[in-house]
Amino acid sequence: MLVNIAGAACNEPGAVCQDPRFIGGDGVTFYFHGKKDRDFCLLSDSDLHINAHFIGRRDASMSRDFTWVQALGILFGDHRLYIGAQKTATWDDTIDRLDIAFDGEPVVLSVEEGARWGSSVLPALTIVRAADANSVTITVDNKFKITAHVVPITEEESRVHRYGVTADDCYAHLELGFKFFSLTDDVHGVLGQTYRDDYVSRVKMSSNMPIMGGEPKYAVPHLFSTDCKVTRFGKTAGTGIAMATEKPVLSCESGMRGGHGIVCKK
Template sequence: MKPSSGKCLALLLFFVAGAIEMGGASSARDIMGCPSNTSPCFWRLFPCPAECPAIQPKNPKAKRCTIDCHSPICQTVCISPKPSCNGIGSGCGDPRFIGGDGVVFYFHGRKGEHFSLVSDPSLQINARFVGLRPAGRTRDFTWIQALGVVFGSHALTIEATRAARWDDAVDHLNFTCDGDLLQVPEGHLSSWRSGDGKLMVERIGSRNSVRITLKEMAEVSLNVVPVTKDDDRIHRYQIPSNDCFVHLEVQFRFFGLSPDVEGVLGRTYRPDYKNAAKFGVAMPVVGGEDEYRTSSLLSPDCKRCLCSPKEDAVWQDVI
């Protein structure tokens, strides 16, 4: 019995959509689709806008085309290739966050400790903070130095390596996946994928910038940057001469969070969340150090974490 032409067309669309979902096809204007049957855009294909015709533009500074397969608005949009510190889901500097509700807040944490940024039943994202406390200060100056991501059966870490002085010609990123060192060759669009296709790490520029795709769950864009002399002068950090406090600027896009999501940043995506940040002040600080502190970069053991510890090795800290 031969399949109907309608079924053949649907099957063809499915494979085309699946092939290009993470950037597989290229033309004058790329086409994107959503192969997951949980998406309201399932079985449909959408051309990229003329302003950003490519899913993977060859110019690392060009905007790229993407689609949110979990949004009922089924359309492709243009987004910046690298994290925007003024965009929703970002965390930059002495950590200044913009929550899912669009509200700016600061979470300082403590130097040398780990905190849960996002905790959901199927996703855990922790951050390690580095910093210093000059004499006379009542709190640490802190920056995000590393991320730990547990997703499905995988545990990924991304670390900004220490440097006395910043050098643009040097890559300051270290990766591990499931306990092993991960090599992602330098060069724009150089990438690595997990065997099951659910996790991808892709460079967005020759070095020091990557995008991490967690299939149907999240996308993380990050830059590695130092604390500059101007930053030091303006904020009076008192950075020592032998450490420029290399750290991460990050921006998250989430597609499948539960309504009960937790974490320093994750809680701001809850539909019932009321932001405690004070409006109209120069630095609206939000607490939660005790609630969101974890024992390591990959541990889901904060007081308000939603993930349950797994028995396999992916939940063990590997840095």
């Protein structure tokens, strides 16, 4: 049975979906476009670092790329976890387009809902299919939980948003939901900084598309690099712990579907 789990996760704090639209840990919606074929730091903390690889297209009438998150490179402790969407021309929901690797070794999951993979090296790590294909939940106990769903750009989306997607590539990409359980109060990155108690959003909330800039601060040379200007990985943790994503349930309905920035409330 195929289940589309992306919709709900895309409307909660910790979401990274679409072009790409973020919902921060503070409940504020914003966009970070980055650049196509480049890698950017989504989160950097003393013992967790998450980068994203962006794919995209350039519209000649615009000053920026259309971009989507194609893959994640996650570093924690001495481990590396890769999650990616395979390039594909014609989309078929029944064909699995997920690539997952742990410490350089492919993760093999049966193509059926509920299929489970566990690491003998790291028992805290589990990966479970949330649908027959293209959807997984990845958990490291007491550290993070990630939902990852591979989706294409449809012909209708391309027409409405003028993406210019052609028949040879449907730009399969990831729609993501993050929860973190042990972040320090010094966490940074495009998404990570929004979990800090002292974070104040600088995006222009009156804009139809509130955009976070500062791309050079978050750029990394490759997917598993921690060499960005805001890196915290491997450094002494700050004082205190920000149990960021386990905040009270937030209501995020108003304005969300239109893409406007909002502040979610209890």
